[in-house]
Amino acid sequence: MSPWVAAWWLAWSGSASLAVIPEARLEPEQVAPTAWYVRGTSGQATLENRGFNSNAGFVVTDEGVVVIDALGTPGLGETLLTAIQSITDQPVRILILTHWHADHAYGAGAFREAGAEIWVHEGAHDYLDGEAGQARLAERKRSLGELVPQDMELLRPDRWLSGDLEFKLGGEEFILRHLGPAHTPEDTVILARNAGVLFAGDIIMRGRIPLVGQAPIMDWLEAIDRLLEYHPTVLVPGHGAATPDPETDLAMTSEYLHFLAREVGCAGRDFLPFDEVYAGVDWNRFESLPGFAEANRANAWGAYLQGEAGARLPDCDP
Numbered sequence: 001m002s003p004w005v006a007a008w009w010l011a012w013s014g015s016a017s018l019a020v021i022p023e024a025r026l027e028p029e030q031v032a033p034t035a036w037y038v039r040g041t042s043g044q045a046t047l048e049n050r051g052f053n054s055n056a057g058f059v060v061t062d063e064g065v066v067v068i069d070a071l072g073t074p075g076l077g078e079t080l081l082t083a084i085q086s087i088t089d090q091p092v093r094i095l096i097l098t099h100w101h102a103d104h105a106y107g108a109g110a111f112r113e114a115g116a117e118i119w120v121h122e123g124a125h126d127y128l129d130g131e132a133g134q135a136r137l138a139e140r141k142r143s144l145g146e147l148v149p150q151d152m153e154l155l156r157p158d159r160w161l162s163g164d165l166e167f168k169l170g171g172e173e174f175i176l177r178h179l180g181p182a183h184t185p186e187d188t189v190i191l192a193r194n195a196g197v198l199f200a201g202d203i204i205m206r207g208r209i210p211l212v213g214q215a216p217i218m219d220w221l222e223a224i225d226r227l228l229e230y231h232p233t234v235l236v237p238g239h240g241a242a243t244p245d246p247e248t249d250l251a252m253t254s255e256y257l258h259f260l261a262r263e264v265g266c267a268g269r270d271f272l273p274f275d276e277v278y279a280g281v282d283w284n285r286f287e288s289l290p291g292f293a294e295a296n297r298a299n300a301w302g303a304y305l306q307g308e309a310g311a312r313l314p315d316c317d318p
């Protein structure tokens with residue numbers, strides 16, 4: 001199935017009016033007998049792509065549907081719900097947000113109206129209650145016009161998750177691992193164990209450098225090890241195409257985190273000067289990957305600070 005691309009968008013039209021912007025088309029792609037995802041266009045949320053720049057997934061069980069992420073506008077959430085209802089008569093029971101960013105969460109209202117419970121990790125509190133969430137909402141109201149209504153407010157979840165969680169629904173086993181703070185404090189990945197599908201949100205490296213920031217490296221590595229034990233067969237990232245080789249993607253992320261910890265984190269523990277340490281590392285294995293220029297130095301700084309603070313790191317002791 002080909003992703004929706006607004007190839008027919010009239011690029012010459014400087015003053016975009018919604019009347020000439022085609023409806024976002026969501027064509028769920030099946031990745032397991034019980035699991036599907038929809039894939040947004042790559043790049044930023046724009047009027048041209050109707051804010052459809054991220055992925056969402058869903059797992060159908062015989063006791064209801066679990067949805068992972070809700071896309072980036074209220075309209076996209078409704079369109080996703082309609083697409084799900086074209087595949088199954090089962091009611092949508094739970095919407096789990098991998099993290100509370102605009103492109104993954106603004107469609108959540110449609111699912112609440114349909115009776116679903118909305119879950120997100122409690123790490124999203126600061127974003128929802130603070131300036132960052134409001135600033136992004138104001139920006140989206142400007143940049144996406146009436147796709148994000150002027151009276152829209154940020155939805156509160158029905159349930160705040162406080163860590164890892166496992167639950168069963170209709171014969172499927174859902175395993176939630178909190179990996180944040182990484183891309184966000186609340187980052188959570190969701191494995192539908194029987195389907196073998198891992199919904200990774202925005203934090204597992206798929207051919208790119210992840211945003212590590214202040215994420216506790218040791219916790220992240222341990223979560224990846226636990227996920228590898230389940231041998232997922234498909235990984236659905238927060239953006240871009242699903243991969244049938246999740247073990248390679250998980251291993252790449254793990255390898256990069258180990259490298260950061262060993263080369264930079266341990267030097268922080270020894271209080272060596274950061275700039276010299278950073279300049280002395282041979283980044284050759286990673287520097288050709290997308291995201292390196294934007295993220296690597298900040299990632300290294302995060303690892304260094306963890307070392308300096310005496311946080312647990314995997315590779316310092318001989």
Ligand SMILES: [Zn+2]
Nearest residue numbers: 054103202238
């Ligand atoms: Zn995203």
